[in-house]
Every structure is written in structure tokens, then in C-alpha cells.
Amino acid sequence: MYDIGIDVGGTGITAGLVDDECRLTAGKTIATDRELTAGAMAGVLLGLVRDLMAENGVNASGVRTIGVGVPGTANAETGRIEYANNLPFCQGNLRDLLQRQTSKKIYFENDANAAAWGEYLVLDKKPDSFLMVTLGTGVGGGIIQDGKILRGVNYAAGELGHMTIRYNGIPCNCGRRGCLEAYASAEALIARARRAMDKKRKSFLWELCGQNQENMNAKLVFDAYRQGDKTAVKVLEKYAELLSEGLANMINILQPRVLCIGGGISRSGDILLPMLRERVSGKIYSRDSAVNTELRAARLDNNAGIIGAAKLWQV
Numbered sequence: 001m002y003d004i005g006i007d008v009g010g011t012g013i014t015a016g017l018v019d020d021e022c023r024l025t026a027g028k029t030i031a032t033d034r035e036l037t038a039g040a041m042a043g044v045l046l047g048l049v050r051d052l053m054a055e056n057g058v059n060a061s062g063v064r065t066i067g068v069g070v071p072g073t074a075n076a077e078t079g080r081i082e083y084a085n086n087l088p089f090c091q092g093n094l095r096d097l098l099q100r101q102t103s104k105k106i107y108f109e110n111d112a113n114a115a116a117w118g119e120y121l122v123l124d125k126k127p128d129s130f131l132m133v134t135l136g137t138g139v140g141g142g143i144i145q146d147g148k149i150l151r152g153v154n155y156a157a158g159e160l161g162h163m164t165i166r167y168n169g170i171p172c173n174c175g176r177r178g179c180l181e182a183y184a185s186a187e188a189l190i191a192r193a194r195r196a197m198d199k200k201r202k203s204f205l206w207e208l209c210g211q212n213q214e215n216m217n218a219k220l221v222f223d224a225y226r227q228g229d230k231t232a233v234k235v236l237e238k239y240a241e242l243l244s245e246g247l248a249n250m251i252n253i254l255q256p257r258v259l260c261i262g263g264g265i266s267r268s269g270d271i272l273l274p275m276l277r278e279r280v281s282g283k284i285y286s287r288d289s290a291v292n293t294e295l296r297a298a299r300l301d302n303n304a305g306i307i308g309a310a311k312l313w314q315v
Contacts, residue, residue, distance in 0.1 A: 064105075261297050266297045
């Protein structure tokens with residue numbers, strides 16, 4: 001028996017078949033059209049699900065539930081995306097629009113909460129407190145406390161990317177200034193690398209992106225770092241410093257047993273995690289405690305949101 005998880009991201013949407021052991025057995029990805037209405041998006045999502053099932057020989061009787069992880073405030077009570085600063089289709093009741101077109105139960109959750117739930121489920125030993133930060137188009141967060149997703153009074157809890165780390169700093173898509181997301185998302189890392197490249201025309205980054213800054217991505221920054229490129233080293237050290245400000249705030253407030261770094265950047269955890277551990281350790285209030293938060297990379301890579309969405313019926 002499969003559950004289907006859908007992860008709606010700022011650049012791509014992926015649907016996957018997840019088995020009873022929380023294993024992703026097949027997936028299908030399409031590009032995100034940010035201009036769609038909620039009604040049009042519902043049609044796109046269900047079309048993606050139908051294609052996924054057909055390509056893998058799965059019929060309706062082999063699917064138990066469908067879970068959807070979406071950016072922004074996903075109100076599980078009303079089925080609406082009440083606010084999403086990176087995507088505009090927050091008008092309309094997305095969950096009900098989906099439910100009307102399928103007999104399967106539809107579950108609905110913030111995408112970072114879904115990713116946190118997925119990572120939590122595959123842990124061998126479940127901690128009583130678990131925090132996940134996802135670094136992608138934005139910076140998302142999910143909090144698991146005593147085996148439950150912490151949603152808050154209005155389902156908006158866990159928006160960790162919108163804490164201020166620089167007063168009156170860089171404008172953020174949410175309307176505030178100085179948010180962690182404006183400094184520590186993958187997009188922010190790419191923007192910082194491009195600015196640095198403008199100042200250092202001999203940087204190895206230029207070679208890696210084919211002399212075209214539009215080809216720059218987070219992976220190339222880490223690749224250049226591994227080659228000892230001085231520009232990439234400076235970019236990543238500054239990025240880690242800014243991200244560590246936000247992570248230290250999270251630890252000081254919540255003191256989770258585990259803080260997990262997810263998103264595509266987590267693939268370079270061998271570089272990023274030591275940098276973050278060094279910087280975070282001196283900033284947390286509990287630095288002298290015998291036990292402190294474990295900072296680790298996600299295990300499921302970009303599959304966490306799909307697996308977590310598929311298993312929302314277990315929350």
C-alpha cells in the first residue's frame with residue numbers, strides 16, 4: 001500500500017509514492033508555475049498524481065492517502081493557504097479543491113513542517129524535541145514536540161526564516177527587513193556569490209558557471225570551496241556566520257534535542273556543518289551545559305518533504 005506525498009516548492013513540484021516503511025519508491029517532478037490560481041494548481045497537482053500512478057502501474061486501490069506540503073501558512077482546519085510570500089496561489093481553498101476531485105483523503109501541511117515530519121519518522125530513536133530548518137528558495141522551519149507537529153494557534157508556527165537577524169537589514173519577501181531568509185536561503189547564498197564574483201573576475205566560480213552568472217547555484221559555490229577558491233571560501237564563511245545567528249536564536253529559545261539542516265544545501269553538510277557548529281557553539285546561552293543540541297544534516301535530502309507529506313495521516 002502506498003501513500004502519495006506532494007512537495008510544492010518555489011521552483012519545482014514533486015509527487016512521490018511512499019511505502020509503509022517510509023521509503024520513496026518513485027517520484028515525478030514538474031516546474032512550478034507561480035502565476036497559477038488555487039483552482040489551476042489543484043488541477044496541476046492531481047494531473048501530476050495521475051501521471052505518477054500510471055507510469056508506475058499503481059491503481060487507486062493501491063493508494064491510501066494523499067498529503068500535500070505547501071509553502072506558507074497552511075491552515076489544516078480550513079484547507080486554505082492563508083499566506084505564502086514566495087507563491088501567489090494563496091487564494092481559494094486548495095485542499096477542498098483537491099478533495100472534490102478524488103476519493104482519497106487529502107492531508108494538508110506547511111512544506112517545512114512536512115519535511116520535519118519526514119525526517120523525524122526515519123530516526124531510529126525519536127527525540128522528544130526535534131527542529132528542522134530547510135534551506136531552499138526560502139528558509140523554512142518545522143518543530144516536532146513529543147511526537148506532534150507544533151502548529152501554533154493559527155497553524156503559522158515554525159516560520160523560523162522570518163526572525164530578524166539584522167535590524168533594518170535586507171528587505172525580505174515577507175515585507176520585513178533583515179529576516180534570516182534574506183541572508184541564509186539558497187537564493188541568498190547564490191546572490192552573495194554573484195556579488196563576490198563581480199569583484200573577483202579571476203575566481204574559479206566563473207569557470208564553474210561557464211562565465212555566465214545565471215548558471216550559478218549553491219552546489220557550485222561548495223564545489224569551488226573544495227577547490228580552495230578564495231572567493232568561495234569568503235562567501236561560505238560569511239554565509240555560515242549569518243546562518244549561525246539564526247540557529248543560535250532557535251537553540252536559545254527552544255533547546256531542541258536535535259536541530260536538523262535540510263534542503264539541497266544539506267548535501268554539502270561535510271563542509272557546512274563544521275562551520276556552523278564552530279560558530280553556533282559560542283553564541284548559545286547553554287554553551288557550558290553538559291548536554292546541548294545536536295546539529296546534524298538531514299538524512300532524506302530533498303525527499304523529506306515528500307515522505308513527510310505522504311505520512312501526514314500518522315500525525
